[in-house]
Amino acid sequence: xxxxxxxxxxxxxxxxxxxxxxxxxxxxxxxxxxxxxxxxxxxxxxxxxxxxxxxxxxxxxxxxxxxxxxxxxxxxxxxxxxxxxxxxxxxxxxxxxxxxxxxxxxxxxxxxxxxxxxxxxxxxxxxxxxxxxxxxxxxxxxxxxxxxxxxxxxxxxxxxxxxxxxxxxxxxxxxxxxxxxxxxxxxxxxxxxxxxxxxxxxxxxxxxxxxxxxxxxxxxxxxxxxxxxxxxxxxxxxxxxxxxxxxxxxxxxxxxxxxxxxxxxxxxxxxxxxxxxxxxxxxxxxxxxxxxxxxxxxxxxxxxxxxxx
Numbered sequence: 001x002x003x004x005x006x007x008x009x010x011x012x013x014x015x016x017x018x019x020x021x022x023x024x025x026x027x028x029x030x031x032x033x034x035x036x037x038x039x040x041x042x043x044x045x046x047x048x049x050x051x052x053x054x055x056x057x058x059x060x061x062x063x064x065x066x067x068x069x070x071x072x073x074x075x076x077x078x079x080x081x082x083x084x085x086x087x088x089x090x091x092x093x094x095x096x097x098x099x100x101x102x103x104x105x106x107x108x109x110x111x112x113x114x115x116x117x118x119x120x121x122x123x124x125x126x127x128x129x130x131x132x133x134x135x136x137x138x139x140x141x142x143x144x145x146x147x148x149x150x151x152x153x154x155x156x157x158x159x160x161x162x163x164x165x166x167x168x169x170x171x172x173x174x175x176x177x178x179x180x181x182x183x184x185x186x187x188x189x190x191x192x193x194x195x196x197x198x199x200x201x202x203x204x205x206x207x208x209x210x211x212x213x214x215x216x217x218x219x220x221x222x223x224x225x226x227x228x229x230x231x232x233x234x235x236x237x238x239x240x241x242x243x244x245x246x247x248x249x250x251x252x253x254x255x256x257x258x259x260x261x262x263x264x265x266x267x268x269x270x271x272x273x274x275x276x277x278x279x280x281x282x283x284x285x286x287x288x289x290x291x292x293x294x295x296x297x298x299x300x301x302x303x304x305x306x307x308x309x
Contacts, residue, residue: 018177026166029257032209043146045172051102052102058196060099064102068105071109091128091131103117103141115160121141165250211261218264225304234282265307265308273294
């Protein structure tokens with residue numbers, strides 16, 4: 001039953017996003033794992049379409065904010081306004097009061113507005129004027145950002161990058177996928193995406209994901225991978241313990257999507273670059289040898305002995 005639902009979700013999204021099956025699977029895994037997703041790529045490759053399509057297929061109440069330099073924290077979190085009739089201040093909810101919050105081009109706004117999301121992403125709550133307001137579950141942030149160095153962008157602080165479960169890049173579509181996209185006029189199809197799950201069913205899938213068995217050897221393997229980023233000569237800065245937690249959650253979700261009730265080393269390896277890539281910094285050795293992040297992550301995997309379970 002669960003597998004049929006998971007396949008239906010992916011098929012519905014893949015119908016709109018041509019040739020991005022792996023990206024769709026990883027985004028679904030991150031959502032099942034209860035994490036936030038950072039999509040880094042140039043404009044126009046479908047990042048916003050991906051988020052909107054998932055929201056419709058999963059029956060998620062969603063809000064979108066186009067981040068610009070003049071967006072304020074109150075636009076995101078909310079604010080209190082005086083009501084002349086009642087003579088009292090009333091709280092007006094900001095855009096984050098939803099199930100799926102799409103932060104479009106998050107690195108175009110000010111650091112002050114970016115930091116307003118830190119508590120929201122980690123604690124699923126908003127604190128304003130001494131009062132804390134819980135957000136509804138599920139709460140997922142899908143943020144898009146233009147590549148660093150693009151006009152009008154500011155780098156996200158490491159503390160905020162660490163809040164994202166995964167970072168993905170969609171890239172350009174393959175030739176035939178782009179032809180199919182034009183023929184089907186997929187940009188018109190987002191509004192007609194079929195609802196595959198109710199909100200309650202989606203929550204049930206997330207609960208089932210947490211039940212996926214993890215052998216002690218896999219726990220050891222995940223910690224060894226994270227620890228190695230802190231001592232390997234290719235990395236100047238290693239991943240934090242939050243990176244290990246994120247790797248565990250993504251590995252569980254990938255196993256669940258594959259129809260297994262246990263995690264394998266291959267599940268872990270399939271998401272190492274996506275989970276740890278934005279939590280580490282390459283060192284002088286990597287730069288001197290002309291190595292990119294992907295090749296360094298492959299060396300990381302090869303340098304840690306893989307368990308047989």
